[in-house]
Amino acid sequence: MEPKLNNETNVTPVTVQRKKTEHAREVTHHLWSFALSILLTVFAFAAVGLELIENTVLLGMFILLLAAIQATFQMLIWMHMNQKGHEFPTMFILSGVFVAIITVAALWLLIWW
The missing domain is CATH 1.10.287 (Helix Hairpins)
Structure with a gap:
């Protein structure tokens, strides 16, 4: 039924x-x-x-x-x-965070080392 x-x-x-x-x-x-x-x-x-x-x-x-x-x-x-369907924006956000961390680390090493 x-x-x-x-x-x-x-x-x-x-x-x-x-x-x-x-x-x-x-x-x-x-x-x-x-x-x-x-x-x-x-x-x-x-x-x-x-x-x-x-x-x-x-x-x-x-x-x-x-x-x-x-x-x-x-x-x-x-x-x-x-939620599903947000993989592409998530990938870009995580890529931006990764680039920001690398940039800050490189600048910190240039200044303090």
């Missing part, structure tokens, strides 16, 4: 329920990502404002770590880079 089709949209009730579930899961991911991004920002401000880390090199590394985590949230959750 075939499921009844909705005459207006030609979709089954199962399809509608699956889309609602996917949407609810996506909203939950967005809310968690937003909350974690705010929390990471508060950590960064607290580390600088309260001088929790006195060594400036360690402070810079801590801030960069928080920035990398937040950038990952941005790409995966808000930009939907974890």
Whole structure:
């Protein structure tokens, strides 16, 4: 026995329920990502404002770590880079990160060595 089709949209009730579930899961991911991004920002401000880390090199590394985590949230959750069909933009972003790391490392070696 075939499921009844909705005459207006030609979709089954199962399809509608699956889309609602996917949407609810996506909203939950967005809310968690937003909350974690705010929390990471508060950590960064607290580390600088309260001088929790006195060594400036360690402070810079801590801030960069928080920035990398937040950038990952941005790409995966808000930009939907974890979904199918985003392999090409992902490849270019990762290539840009690789080139940036190589450039910074080369300039650092030129200046400090």
